[in-house]
Amino acid sequence: MTTTLEKPAAPVVSITPTPVRAATPKTKITLVGLDLGTNKSCVLAGPAGSHDIAVSKVVPSVVGYVKDGIVDGIITGNARILFGDEALRNALHCDVVAPLEQGVIARPEAARDFLQHIRQLVDAPGNSEIRAVVGMPANADKAARETLRQAAIGIFDRLLLIPEPFLSALGYRDDARVNQPNYVDPVTNSLFIDIGGGTTDLCLVQGYFPSRDDQICIPFAGDAVEDLIQADLNRTYPNNGLSRLKIRELKEAHSYVGAIRKPLDVKAIIGGKSHTLELGEIIGRACNTLVDKLYPALTTLIARASSDSVVTLLQNIVVTGGGSQIKGIDTVLQQRLADDGFESPKVRLAGQDYKRYVAMGAHKAACSARENQWQYLLS
């Protein structure tokens, strides 16, 4: 039987028949910021009492269960479970499972194995009390949060779940410059668009914690773009045999929005033979669909901002997440806003660290959380 207390600051009491880890004396506290993404996860960790980062890793969110009958020595150390890049490299010999779909846990057992791997990365000896702040999609429901808590029991000691777009803003904030007169603090007045694998999250960040009205989550993001590309490819090039991984590679290398670009010829090996695929229209159409989906949410949130803050807000629209790498997405969104009459909009990209902002924000939150703000996970 498992009993979980829902109230914040209350201990989450859970009775599990077999704790994952043997009881090890906890001699220190490690603070973890975790962006548990549908396709990629990022973890930052460091000792309590400082803002130092001792571990910083981006790991594909996959677990590979090694198939029966694999000859000894094929898999390093004859491991039975592989994670991240290693699972993808050995995909031929594994059942590769993605623990998350649309930003939330869809396969609890695999999620638990993946979190165990994260724990191993941040605290290999297992002698730390782990306090983890984990990002969740903007409107993840109670069941999704509870599933994550259950998966983390026995792996983390304390937990705090925070919406991802808010963590993006915290991570994007340059703390060293906050008091400088010319620095525009993104936590004070900005609008974040976080385009991930499973969801696109938009969030008004205006100096207080965003309410439900300040956030919109759209279940259409990188994965959905891949679906569209794959469907279009199958129509244009039947029996192309391209794997999902290959389609993701093509998307990440060539994605763009705006006017259709032609020609965009890409060489691909199909059935052992080299073929040239014309992808300009296919990729452009799929990526433009993403813009069409998120634009109404963007204007809705702008309309919800107060008249006192909206002009400054329009200067601080930030695109982050993997979708920020789509060529031209900032320009197209900015142009659409300008065409619709919004006052001098400025849309910018979060930059090279886009994979890490949620985790950076989560780690900052972990460093700042008061004792009574953590939820205890007791096994």
Add this chain to the structure above:
Amino acid sequence: MQEISTNALLFSEEPWTRLATLCRRICVLRAQGLTAAADQLHASDFAPALAALRNQAGQIDLFDDERVRLLQAIEQERVANAMLMAELIQSLVNSADGIASTGAATPAATPAALSTPVPFAPANPVRRAPPPESLSIADLLDDMLTQSQHSEA
């Protein structure tokens, strides 16, 4: 605790009671993470009151630096004890509430799903006033936890 009570008697008369009250309020603000507000109260009220006391010291023959340090130590400890007590009580109350509502908090039996996307509702007519600049991440987290409590109540 007994020691605090005994020492507190040293400050049971004016102008020390006023100084003790201010000191306590500053300690409470600091304990709540409202550092800027604490600094402001210190500058606007406590420091002038202390200066006035120093000026009067010759006449009332009560003032010495050691006594001020003792006052600060006493108030800090009182506030720390009160915060600890509040935390314990809150934890007990929350535990009781949680146990009472266990039936409603059953874990998801099926894979978790996103809630229905928030409909693009019309603008929220009432926007919150901008927060003070001193708002810390911990204060924002308090805001989040309060919202979460309300939405789940």
